Amino acid sequence: MILSVASGKGGTGKTLIATSLALALSEKDKVQLLDCDVEEPNVDIFIRSNVTQSYPVFIPIPKVDEAKCNYCGKCAEVCAYNAIAVVNKKVLIFPDLCHGCGACSYLCPESAITEEGQEIGIVEKGNSGNIELIQGRLTIGQLMAPPIIREVKKHVSFKTEVIIDVSPGTSCPVVEAIKGSDFCLLVTEPTPFGLNDLSLAVEVVRELGIPCGVVINRAGIGDGKVEEYCGKQNIPVLLTIPLDTRIASFYSRGVPLVNGIPEWRGRFVKLFEEIKQKATLPGSPLSLRGLSRAKRGNSAKQSS
Amino acid sequence: MKEVVVLSGKGGTGKTSIVASFAALAQSKVLADCDVDAADLYLLLQPQTKQEHEFWSGQTAYIDNEKCNECGLCQEVCRFGAIENYLVDPISCEGCGFCFQICPVDAITMRENMSGHWFVSETRYGPLVHARLGIAQENSGKLVALVRQNAKHIAEEGNLGYIIVDGPPGIGCAVISSLSGADLALLITEPTLSGMHDLDRVLELCRYFGIPALVCINKYDINEKNSRQIESYCANQKVEVVSLIPFDNVVTEALVNGLPVVEFSDGRVKQEIYNLWRKVSERLTP
Numbered sequence: 001m002i003l004s005v006a007s008g009k010g011g012t013g014k015t016l017i018a019t020s021l022a023l024a025l026s027e028k029d030k031v032q033l034l035d036c037d038v039e040e041p042n043v044d045i046f047i048r049s050n051v052t053q054s055y056p057v058f059i060p061i062p063k064v065d066e067a068k069c070n071y072c073g074k075c076a077e078v079c080a081y082n083a084i085a086v087v088n089k090k091v092l093i094f095p096d097l098c099h100g101c102g103a104c105s106y107l108c109p110e111s112a113i114t115e116e117g118q119e120i121g122i123v124e125k126g127n128s129g130n131i132e133l134i135q136g137r138l139t140i141g142q143l144m145a146p147p148i149i150r151e152v153k154k155h156v157s158f159k160t161e162v163i164i165d166v167s168p169g170t171s172c173p174v175v176e177a178i179k180g181s182d183f184c185l186l187v188t189e190p191t192p193f194g195l196n197d198l199s200l201a202v203e204v205v206r207e208l209g210i211p212c213g214v215v216i217n218r219a220g221i222g223d224g225k226v227e228e229y230c231g232k233q234n235i236p237v238l239l240t241i242p243l244d245t246r247i248a249s250f251y252s253r254g255v256p257l258v259n260g261i262p263e264w265r266g267r268f269v270k271l272f273e274e275i276k277q278k279a280t281l282p283g284s285p286l287s288l289r290g291l292s293r294a295k296r297g298n299s300a301k302q303s304s
Numbered sequence: 305m306k307e308v309v310v311l312s313g314k315g316g317t318g319k320t321s322i323v324a325s326f327a328a329l330a331q332s333k334v335l336a337d338c339d340v341d342a343a344d345l346y347l348l349l350q351p352q353t354k355q356e357h358e359f360w361s362g363q364t365a366y367i368d369n370e371k372c373n374e375c376g377l378c379q380e381v382c383r384f385g386a387i388e389n390y391l392v393d394p395i396s397c398e399g400c401g402f403c404f405q406i407c408p409v410d411a412i413t414m415r416e417n418m419s420g421h422w423f424v425s426e427t428r429y430g431p432l433v434h435a436r437l438g439i440a441q442e443n444s445g446k447l448v449a450l451v452r453q454n455a456k457h458i459a460e461e462g463n464l465g466y467i468i469v470d471g472p473p474g475i476g477c478a479v480i481s482s483l484s485g486a487d488l489a490l491l492i493t494e495p496t497l498s499g500m501h502d503l504d505r506v507l508e509l510c511r512y513f514g515i516p517a518l519v520c521i522n523k524y525d526i527n528e529k530n531s532r533q534i535e536s537y538c539a540n541q542k543v544e545v546v547s548l549i550p551f552d553n554v555v556t557e558a559l560v561n562g563l564p565v566v567e568f569s570d571g572r573v574k575q576e577i578y579n580l581w582r583k584v585s586e587r588l589t590p
Contacts (some may be wrong), residue, residue: 010315010473015498040313040505041472042498080363101383101400120462140505141512143445144476166584168315168473171341171437171444175395191559193320197342203439208395221556245526254378254497 001274002162004181006037006205008197010168012187013217013241018165019046020257024268026130030160034175035135037167038121038148045254049126049133057136057151058117059100059144064091068112075104075113096143121148122164125155132157145173161272170200180204184212184277185238190222195229202235211278213238215271236278239271305459305587307452307467309338309486309515317492318522321555322577323470324348324564327429329581333466335427336455337434338448338482340420345470349566351425351432354474359422359435361443363399364413365392371411374450378403378412395440422450424458431458433571445481448472452482456539466588475509483509489517490546490584495530503534507541518544518578518587523551547580549573 015037022170022260035043062075062084066149067202073086083097084104095118105113121138134155136148145167166177178184184205188198198214205212213236216226220243230237241247250260258265310319310326313395320339327335327349365386367378372390379387384404386396390548392403404412406456419442422435435447457469471482483489489510503519510517512524519538524531531548538545558568566574 008344009344010312010317037474039476039479040498040502042314042501045497073558078401078405099398099400101398101402102381103400103402103405105358106381106402106404127309138476140475141480143480145474145476151547169339169341169444169478170439171478172442172475173474174341191345191556192347193559195549196344196347200342200439206439222552223560248526249487251498252496252530255393304577 001154001183001279002181003272003275004164004166004178004184005187006166006174006178006184007168007187008170008201009028009188009194010191012153012194013215014168014187015046015165016217016251016257017185017187017215018163020264020268021272022047022131022163023258024265025161025205025272027265030130030132032132032134032157034152034155034162034164035133036149036164038136038145039167040151041135041137043165043206044126044135046256047128049128049131049138050100051126054122054249056066056119056122057123057148057190058119059098059147060102061095061098061100061118062104062113062117063116064093065112065114070110071196072109074198075108078107084234091176096124099144100147108255117254120144123148123151135174146176148246149173170204175204175208177278178210179208181292183275184210185275186210186212187215187217188226189218190224190226190230192225194222195226196282198226199229202233213275214280215239215241217241239267284300305464305467306487307441307469308488308490308584308588309469309471309482310490310492311471311479311483311506312473312492313475313506313565314499317494318549318555319382319492320344320470321559321565322492322520322580325566325577326468326581327427328564329578330466330468330568330585332443332464333430333468334455334458334462334464335430335432336451336467336469336470337432338449338451338478339472340351340435340444340451340478341437341472343434343436344353346425346432346434348559349427349429349432350562351427351434352365353423353425353495355539357422358418358574359420359447360416361419361446362417363401364394364417365401365403366413366415367392367413368413371409373409373411375408377406377408381406387545398442403583417441420447422447422454424454431462433458445477448478448481466585467580475505480508480513480542483515484513488584488588489515490520492522493519493534494523495521495527495534497530500534500537507543518584520547520549521545522549524548525550546583548577549576549580
């Protein structure tokens with residue numbers, strides 16, 4: 001099963017939940033943990049893996065051979081991102097705008113465009129006990145997180161359980177990270193901000209046809225409106241974590257919850273089992289595995 | 305007119321609560337919520353919408369099955385894996401138009417995306433420009449740029465002193481779009497290892513774009529040892545720590561009551577945020 005942990009609002013406890021789940025499961029089995037919050041990857045603060053492999057991620061940027069170019073302007077015309085412009089017998093390239101689609105080089109009538117890789121970040125693989133950690137890290141100043149997330153997700157194992165830590169928000173990096181998951185766990189807190197961002201995240205996972213459940217963190221602060229919302233929307237609240245200064249203190253020091261307070265281990269194992277049960281219900285993405293993605297997508301849309 | 309953008313790297317450190325309090329404290333300002341994919345500032349400022357605009361951005365490919373001869377060239381060239389069985393997955397499509405350009409039977413069209421909305425609103429603290437990115441839409445960086453542009457326009461028209469920007473978490477596209485060209489970045493961190501790690505990256509981003517930064521440690525007393533470490537880190541980096549805000553449940557209570565915390569309670573948090581705004585505004589107007 002591929003389980004992603006997302007939230008909408010930042011700082012609600014995604015990494016706390018993802019690391020706790022992975023550690024609790026790793027007592028018995030191998031687990032894969034992917035840190036897809038490539039702008040601010042924090043999983044390894046808690047997992048402390050031995051990095052065994054590290055490699056750069058590139059996106060292909062056009063390079064123009066001025067000797068071949070006749071400044072026809074085809075490349076600028078086909079570029080949807082305005083990343084290439086032809087002015088006064090000069091071709092200007094704006095690498096920050098380029099998505100690396102390859103249209104310009106393929107369509108250049110003079111074959112004057114080749115591509116060269118621009119490094120936008122790295123992917124690291126490492127181990128900690130039974131956990132295999134794969135994390136991406138966007139280079140400071142680079143704009144595009146999704147290509148790094150795609151690279152991290154290329155490592156998804158179909159032999160072990162996979163847990164994905166997602167970045168906050170609801171835009172492209174979040175969609176890229178949770179796409180293809182069998183279940184998405186949405187972590188929130190019982191405040192108006194938590195509720196507002198949870199409802200946005202729910203819309204995203206529904207758009208993607210992924211079943212979801214909620215974890216309420218810091219229960220006891222705020223109000224009861226998150227539970228009310230989940231009830232109305234028929235979204236299961238799968239775990240509630242109380243506001244507890246011990247939990248906050250362990251978190252602040254980078255100590256995983258299940259190591260700091262071992263009685264949480266069993267609760268996370270149970271949480272995972274419950275999710276797995278829900279994810280294998282008829283019509284869910286996991287039960288449709290083996291079908292092509294397009295068919296799975298159609299089925300998800302029909303069932304929603 | 306001076307623009308301060310409030311960032312943090314890590315989410316949930318208190319950006320929006322602090323910006324809402326600045327809204328109540330600052331004179332002559334426009335507010336901009338640049339966290340367009342999880343916009344929360346409006347919950348505390350209770351705006352009345354004056355203008356609503358659609359945000360059209362980017363395109364999605366569409367294959368006409370009547371015309372398609374199933375040659376498969378589009379699938380072959382698409383680098384985003386967005387076409388399978390002659391069907392476009394609109395979520396994966398990045399709108400590059402490569403498939404549209406090369407389709408030998410012109411079966412592919414590109415359709416404009418309605419990617420969200422942006423608003424100009426009035427609040428009892430002054431004008432607010434905010435936005436809502438469409439569900440699973442792209443181009444949040446462009447929407448952020450649009451929000452900032454319009455906030456700037458309002459500030460210029462009204463001869464307002466400050467643009468106060470509530471920024472998104474992270475360091476990527478939307479953050480860069482919120483930060484570039486601002487006069488000052490206020491970085492809100494918390495004394496956790498995650499908060500510290502993320503502060504380091506967002507501070508480096510400010511350097512990369514040449515934006516001066518100030519640091520505020522929120523909930524500093526949840527781990528005072530870590531707070532001292534942040535202070536010495538900032539001293540090494542020659543970045544001023546302008547405020548240490550204690551943890552206090554009044555921040556959440558204010559939020560539940562839909563009020564900026566400085567209007568909700570008279571305690572230490574209010575005093576600290578008051579001092580913080582004084583220091584930020586002093587830095588902006590030397």
